[in-house]
Amino acid sequence: xxxxxxxxxxxxxxxxxxxxxxxxxxxxxxxxxxxxxxxxxxxxxxxxxxxxxxxxxxxxxxxxxxxxxxxxxxxxxxxxxxxxxxxxxxxxxxxxxxxxxxxxxxxxxxxxxxxxxxxxxxxxxxxxxxxxxxxxxxxxxxxxxxxxxxxxxxxx
Numbered sequence: 001x002x003x004x005x006x007x008x009x010x011x012x013x014x015x016x017x018x019x020x021x022x023x024x025x026x027x028x029x030x031x032x033x034x035x036x037x038x039x040x041x042x043x044x045x046x047x048x049x050x051x052x053x054x055x056x057x058x059x060x061x062x063x064x065x066x067x068x069x070x071x072x073x074x075x076x077x078x079x080x081x082x083x084x085x086x087x088x089x090x091x092x093x094x095x096x097x098x099x100x101x102x103x104x105x106x107x108x109x110x111x112x113x114x115x116x117x118x119x120x121x122x123x124x125x126x127x128x129x130x131x132x133x134x135x136x137x138x139x140x141x142x143x144x145x146x147x148x149x150x151x152x153x154x155x156x
Contacts, residue, residue, distance in 0.1 A: 038140050074096070088145070
């Protein structure tokens, strides 16, 4: 009967259905964070083209985001878990090396030239850009797969 705190039962923590704690705990699953970052980059790129009047500057901002995101994700993931998710690394690396770096480099090296007039290894700029969009989606699918795979392993 007293005011002694030791007499009280500890607070019960609400429990989530099995599997949901893995979904909700982003610290335990970096791939959900990577997926969120990939979506945020799409939003930022869209906003840059909407709010930056000079198209070439907006495209450069987009290019820096598309180069920086994969580089940051690969660095973070390598430090976190090495090459444990090799298929994910390959998916991210293909976007970064085959599309993001060449497109940004092509734009910067040819400042003032309309993108429609540029080409890389004989591939016209607009075609390369179309392929890069598909490649980005491949990267996102592999990130989603990495999230699902690591969540499933932790739930077992």
